Amino acid sequence: MSTRRTAMQLVALAAVSALSIVATGISSADAADKELKIGFVGVTSGPAAAWGTSNVRSMEVRAEWLNEAGGVRIGDTTYNIKIVTFDDQKDPKRAIAGMEKMAQEGIHYVVGPNVDDGAAAVRPVAEKAGIIYFPYAFPKELYVKPASNAVLGMIASYQSGPAIYKYLKENKGVKTIAFIAANESDPLSQRDSGVAAAKALGLQIVAEKDTYQNDTRDFTPVLTPIVKLKPDLLVLSGVAPGNAPLLIRAARELGFQGLISTETAHDAKVLEEGAGDLANGFISVGGASTPEIRSPIMEEFIERYTKKFGEYNDESNTKVYALEYILETLKANPKAVDSVEEFKKTVETFSAPNPFMKGDNKLKYVGSTSFGQKRQVAVPMVVNEYHNGEFKTLFIGEVD
Amino acid sequence: MVQPTSPQLVSFMAQVIANGLYLGAQYALIALGLTLIFALMNVLNFAHGQMYVLGGFITYYVYGQLGFPFALALLASGATLAATGALIEKFLFRPVIRRSIREESTMLLAAAVAFFLDAMVLLLFGEKQRGVPKIVNGVFLSDTLIMPYDRMLIGAVAIIMIVVFMLFMQYSKPGRAMRALAQDRVAAQLMGVRVDRYSMIGFALGAMLAGVVGGLLVAITGVNSGIGGPISVKAFMMVMIGGAGVVGGAIAGGFILGMLESVGLSVLHAYGDITYLVIFAALMVFLSIRPNGLMGKPWG
Numbered sequence: 001m002s003t004r005r006t007a008m009q010l011v012a013l014a015a016v017s018a019l020s021i022v023a024t025g026i027s028s029a030d031a032a033d034k035e036l037k038i039g040f041v042g043v044t045s046g047p048a049a050a051w052g053t054s055n056v057r058s059m060e061v062r063a064e065w066l067n068e069a070g071g072v073r074i075g076d077t078t079y080n081i082k083i084v085t086f087d088d089q090k091d092p093k094r095a096i097a098g099m100e101k102m103a104q105e106g107i108h109y110v111v112g113p114n115v116d117d118g119a120a121a122v123r124p125v126a127e128k129a130g131i132i133y134f135p136y137a138f139p140k141e142l143y144v145k146p147a148s149n150a151v152l153g154m155i156a157s158y159q160s161g162p163a164i165y166k167y168l169k170e171n172k173g174v175k176t177i178a179f180i181a182a183n184e185s186d187p188l189s190q191r192d193s194g195v196a197a198a199k200a201l202g203l204q205i206v207a208e209k210d211t212y213q214n215d216t217r218d219f220t221p222v223l224t225p226i227v228k229l230k231p232d233l234l235v236l237s238g239v240a241p242g243n244a245p246l247l248i249r250a251a252r253e254l255g256f257q258g259l260i261s262t263e264t265a266h267d268a269k270v271l272e273e274g275a276g277d278l279a280n281g282f283i284s285v286g287g288a289s290t291p292e293i294r295s296p297i298m299e300e301f302i303e304r305y306t307k308k309f310g311e312y313n314d315e316s317n318t319k320v321y322a323l324e325y326i327l328e329t330l331k332a333n334p335k336a337v338d339s340v341e342e343f344k345k346t347v348e349t350f351s352a353p354n355p356f357m358k359g360d361n362k363l364k365y366v367g368s369t370s371f372g373q374k375r376q377v378a379v380p381m382v383v384n385e386y387h388n389g390e391f392k393t394l395f396i397g398e399v400d
Numbered sequence: 401m402v403q404p405t406s407p408q409l410v411s412f413m414a415q416v417i418a419n420g421l422y423l424g425a426q427y428a429l430i431a432l433g434l435t436l437i438f439a440l441m442n443v444l445n446f447a448h449g450q451m452y453v454l455g456g457f458i459t460y461y462v463y464g465q466l467g468f469p470f471a472l473a474l475l476a477s478g479a480t481l482a483a484t485g486a487l488i489e490k491f492l493f494r495p496v497i498r499r500s501i502r503e504e505s506t507m508l509l510a511a512a513v514a515f516f517l518d519a520m521v522l523l524l525f526g527e528k529q530r531g532v533p534k535i536v537n538g539v540f541l542s543d544t545l546i547m548p549y550d551r552m553l554i555g556a557v558a559i560i561m562i563v564v565f566m567l568f569m570q571y572s573k574p575g576r577a578m579r580a581l582a583q584d585r586v587a588a589q590l591m592g593v594r595v596d597r598y599s600m601i602g603f604a605l606g607a608m609l610a611g612v613v614g615g616l617l618v619a620i621t622g623v624n625s626g627i628g629g630p631i632s633v634k635a636f637m638m639v640m641i642g643g644a645g646v647v648g649g650a651i652a653g654g655f656i657l658g659m660l661e662s663v664g665l666s667v668l669h670a671y672g673d674i675t676y677l678v679i680f681a682a683l684m685v686f687l688s689i690r691p692n693g694l695m696g697k698p699w700g
Contacts, residue, residue: 045519050624183673209669209671211673213673215630215634217617218422218621221420224419225666241528245531255539270528273530
């Protein structure tokens with residue numbers, strides 16, 4: 001009896017072993033050879049959570065999609081993409097800890113941080129550990145020499161602002177302009193660059209010092225003095241997505257009749273819920289956001305994002321690009337997988353088809369005019385106007 | 401420099417006062433729940449702002465997404481937060497208070513609850529700012545004043561709720577029991593007040609107030625998962641101004657802060673964002689003179 005049981009156990013064990021060997025063989029034939037970790041260090045909690053969350057979700061959706069298609073072929077190796085994330089809570093100290101974590105994990109390419117002080121704080125760590133990072137922060141010293149490891153992941157306010165004001169001056173007759181900003185480094189620096197651009201265009205600035213606490217919930221008292229000045233254009237410098245509808249609503253309810261604009265990206269659903277029809281005419285900067293310029297791949301990305309997270313975030317129209325730039329640059333020079341110096345060399349000549357836009361638009365690095373070197377991703381500078389729950393393209397520009 | 405004329409000055413002052421009163425009414429309502437919990441249990445509820453956020457999201461879904469009446473949504477926010485508050489008191493604060501005489505224990509627990517609720521709200525409701533359709537359209541316009549009707553309505557509702565709350569505390573049996581508890585816990589117990597029961601009711605009431613005000617203000621300011629912390633900080637400021645654990649103090653603190661904000665933002669705006677700098681500096685001086693705030697303890 002015991003011999004029979006032992007024999008049966010042996011047969012079962014052999015069967016299981018054989019099956020597992022076959023299964024392993026099949027999976028290794030299908031799956032990617034190696035794993036390529038791409039990091040994210042940015043804010044995914046607190047009032048500015050929307051900025052980093054749209055980054056992380058864009059990266060996760062795209063990575064999952066690429067992995068599902070068999071991985072990313074870089075040189076002779078096929079990689080599964082793994083996204084490693086770290087919430088810096090918009091705190092520069094935590095951003096440093098996040099970048100150190102990335103270095104410990106051997107990650108060479110990181111998306112983020114989302115704000116100026118975080119991006120400035122991680123610079124020494126990134127440069128020492130050999131990490132290329134893609135901040136959504138505008139201080140020029142991050143991108144001009146001797147700095148060389150940061151690549152701006154979007155259009156800077158000092159690039160989009162002048163274009164917007166010029167358009168509004170020429171097409172909407174804007175002559176007077178007022179600025180309001182949150183009392184934080186990013187919005188204040190964006191306000192200062194906006195003021196400089198407006199002055200250069202010969203616009204009359206009627207308010208430039210008005211600020212508010214970022215956690216303000218009711219903007220009526222803040223906006224009352226500005227609205228009384230009746231500017232043609234009210235600029236919400238560096239406004240967070242959560243605050244934009246509240247500011248717009250308060251301004252309109254106080255009787256403000258002029259135009260309202262910002263240089264940051266926003267979400268149509270948030271504007272619709274927070275300000276309704278009062279947000280009509282609000283001008284902001286987006287990525288490849290409008291149906292007119294979206295490619296089928298961008299449409300599928302939006303579909304997948306919505307399916308995975310229940311709701312799309314329009315900020316991801318810009319945030320989708322960073323991972324794509326990293327992977328396409330690595331494809332162009334496989335040695336860059338382990339060497340950021342190779343990556344920097346490739347940046348100078350890199351060009352690849354832009355999968356997210358119709359036509360023959362290219363992914364390429366720009367920034368020569370603003371930074372003296374190519375340290376910025378080329379994303380379309382789409383200036384949108386909000387109308388009844390969706391964005392309409394006002395004009396599309398480019399950054400050199 | 402062009403000096404403002406008298407009508408301009410009157411218009412300016414009327415607007416500043418109206419903004420201050422409106423802000424003050426909502427601030428006072430926010431501070432009430434916090435001061436009630438402190439009065440009854442000597443607990444600094446750091447999770448007050450997160451409870452406000454939870455209430456806001458419940459109203460957002462019930463009214464904004466499911467289309468039920470706004471009043472029903474407020475009721476849902478209040479009931480959910482009351483239940484949440486009762487459970488938190490019964491299963492978290494009560495055992496900790498029983499086992500530890502150190503006040504830091506409840507402070508740490510409150511901070512933990514705040515972090516937990518923050519994470520839970522972010523996970524459940526996402527990172528986006530949410531808003532609901534206006535409950536009343538239109539703006540009141542006169543030569544001296546501009547005020548949207550919905551703000552006037554919310555301000556009035558907030559004042560009515562404050563009055564109802566005060567009447568409840570003054571004349572109802574649970575209100576009297578809670579006041580007794582706040583004045584002297586041991587004496588109240590000796591007089592037959594069921595301490596555990598009324599502590600739970602008080603905590604539930606405090607949480608309910610946070611939830612209701614969160615729901616009420618979602619119609620004006622919307623809600624997002626990250627505003628809990630800043631709301632708590634503001635509520636603590638009001639309580640400190642008025643005196644911790646004193647209902648009248650919280651109301652006074654709310655109106656004072658609302659008025660200071662309104663005046664500061666209107667008068668000091670040309671100098672940048674120094675309103676809160678001035679408020680905090682004034683608060684430091686004030687607390688060094690009156691450490692217990694305007695009305696201090698005991699409550700009643």
